[in-house]
Amino acid sequence: MRVVGISKRLGGRRILDAIHLELFKGQTKVLIGPSGGGKSTLLQCMNYLIFPETGFIELEGQTIDPRNTKALCAFRQQVGMIFQDFNLFDHLTAVDNVAIALRKVRGWSRRQALERAMAELERVGLADKATLYPAELSGGQKQRVSIARALAMDPKVMLLDEPTSALDPELVSEVLAVIRALAQGGMTMVMATHQMGFARAVADEVLFMENGRIIEQGPPAALLTPGAATRTLDFCSQLEGGI
Amino acid sequence: MSWMPAEEVEFFLHRLIPALNDGLLVTLALIVPSSLFGLAGGIVVGSLRVYGGALWGRLAGAYAAIFRGTPLVIQLVILYFGLPGLGITLSPYAAAVIGFTLCSAAYHSEYVRGGLRAVRRGQLLAAQALGFSPWKAVVWIVIPQAVRKALPGCGNELIYLIKYSSLAYVVTCFELTGQAKIIASESFRFSEVFFVAGLYYLIMVTVASKFLQWIESRLKIPGFGTL
DSSP states (O other): OEEEEEEEEETTEEEEEEEEEEOOTTOEEEEEOOTTSSHHHHHHHHTTSSOOSEEEEEETTEEOOTTOHHHHHHHHHTEEEEOTTOOOOTTSOHHHHHHHHHHHTSOOOHHHHHHHHHHHHHHTTOGGGTTOOGGGSOHHHHHHHHHHHHHTTOOSEEEEESTTTTSOHHHHHHHHHHHHHHHHTTOEEEEEOSOHHHHHHHOSEEEEEETTEEEEEEOHHHHHSTTOOOHHHHHHHHHHHHO | OTTSOHHHHHIIIIIIHHHHHHHHHHHHHHHHHHHHHHHHHHHHHHHHHHHSHHHHHHHHHHHHHHHHHSOHHHHHHIIIIIGGGGTOOOOHHHHHHHHHHHHHHHHHHHHHHHHHHHSOHHHHHHHHHTTOOHHHHIIIIIHHHHHHHHHHHHHHHHHHHHHHGGGGGGGTOOOHHHHHHHHHHHHOOHHHHHHHHHHHHHHHHHHHHHHHHHHHHHTOOTTSOOO
16 A cells, blocks of 8 residues: 555645655554644545545555545445544444444345354454444443454455544553454554554554654664654653653 | 213214314324425435535525424415415315425424434444445434434424314314314303313324334434433
């Protein structure tokens, strides 16, 4: 996947400034940086939930034309998105949340879709919660269902927008465990996060974003070793010192 | 009814009840189509007010403002007595059904609009991110949630419709209240006649409320507040 020269202005302010990003199969990239730095906007541009003003997205060598609704929907099916506040469908049970897109977007039969949905719930350790509604699940469980929902579409890339930021501290690790297993299983991912320990352990590359630009990028070892004179390390020590 | 004088029994069983039953049939014939068309119209108008863009949104908003902002009696009188001046003549029944439908649609549109607005934006984002087309996202994600949020209001509108159907007598469509008026003025027994007619409405509203409660319990989902 390639992101070429993405720029976006909102309300006269430049949110993204000519971002370039290249993502290879099986890579995990972590976006870090201060709030308002453009991490969320970049992720939402990457599957055209927000249309960038300039630049384009390429997936496996193919450029996507966002004005072609059909092509756009087909593209989005290949890119899984995890939101900070889960966005589970409130009127559907956990298993139906996972199955609905298979049925209505892919056109699978109800039985086939439910079978696959159960398999995905099992993968995130929630097979026993299949019949519960979002209001009956904890935040961590909701986020795991939303990961199962994205995985059921067999995405080529997963975009994760601060998947643990809305969670109580004791629920963070269950979600991170699922994401770590994904990374180790070879999933291609871009994740915005403030979990520095996690970034160190899982990321192939860390991208530091501020004011709509990628200021520093490199393997976590280079950017985050104590003593490295990087803006990234500076930011991280503030973050960890603050907690 | 041995405690009643014979002429009283005669009046209730052979005059009042048959006449009110006739009126009841007309009332039901007014309510059923008006509520169905009114709800359908309300869904269209409410959806236009939310998703219709500048032109359609404003037209739908103006429609709702006019029909919610003027008394139903005036709307009925214009439909029945005013339209013939433009060459359109409606039967009393047609004028009443059209009037109730237009008015009911305006009120329903308000509840539908609220229901659609109450569906969180993230729900639509999540659907889009999974590859739902805009149309499929609305049908499978937004509408099932909006219906549950709009239901209490729309049910209330049905209850109101049952009661404002009594205005049909204004356009000489003799439903329950119209029949009651005729019998009362012939017999001068105003309190008895309107008391019994009131009971008829109370029973209709009770049945309708039970029906609405049943629908709400069928659609109940944890996390959708008190339905």
